[in-house]
Amino acid sequence: MxxxxxxxxxxxxxxxxxxxxxxxxxxxxxxxxxxxxxxxxxxxxxxxxxNKTDLVTAVIAEYLGHVADDAEAANARLAAGATAIDEITSFVERVLETSAVDHAVKAAARALGAATVDEAAESRARAAVEPLIAAAQKDGDLHPDVTVDDFYLLISSAPIDQPPEARARWLTLVFRGLVGPESLKRSENIGKRRPPSR
Structure with a gap:
């Protein structure tokens, strides 16, 4: 080697x-x-x-890079024929679960004054999520006024310090307010998928 x-x-x-x-x-x-x-x-x-601040900053940057990679993969599946609302709900569920795992790291980053935002990774994720939202809205599966910023708000206000069952229930309830009537049946499975291994 x-x-x-x-x-x-x-x-x-x-x-x-x-x-x-x-x-x-x-x-x-x-x-x-x-x-x-x-x-x-x-x-x-x-x-x-x-120093530890540099280390924690790198851990946060790695997490945000994984989120951006995940968003880009979801967008690629959309281009290959996947359903936009399914990709959105799965993506948000995965981000919620990984955010729960990294909750303590983010708290440490704030305590140490480390950066908690990677602008390049955030830009990549935003660029990948926007087409997903537009496609879901075109399909009538997502309310037309929903934006990428709404999804950032969704994740930032998530109960990531709660048990998995509570997070799953919260996600189900929140998505019922975002999706169109035609996709409510599909949204019933939100929160029931197993989180990806890391």
């Missing part, structure tokens, strides 16, 4: 360990503990991330 490939692998191990340790211990999670959980030397961790 080349040094660069090894460095990439170590960086990912550090990010995964940081997410796990911060979820468990909050902003007090120590860099030594994170390095140990990642199976790397403390010096290796500091070469990648000079």
């Amino acid at each position: 080349s040094p660069r490939a090894d460095a990439v692998r170590n960086r990912q191990k550090i990010l995964d360990a940081a997410r796990e340790q911060i979820t468990r211990s909050g902003p007090e999670a120590g860099m030594d503990e994170i390095a140990a959980a990642a199976g790397v030397a403390v010096g290796t961790l500091y070469r990648h991330f000079p």
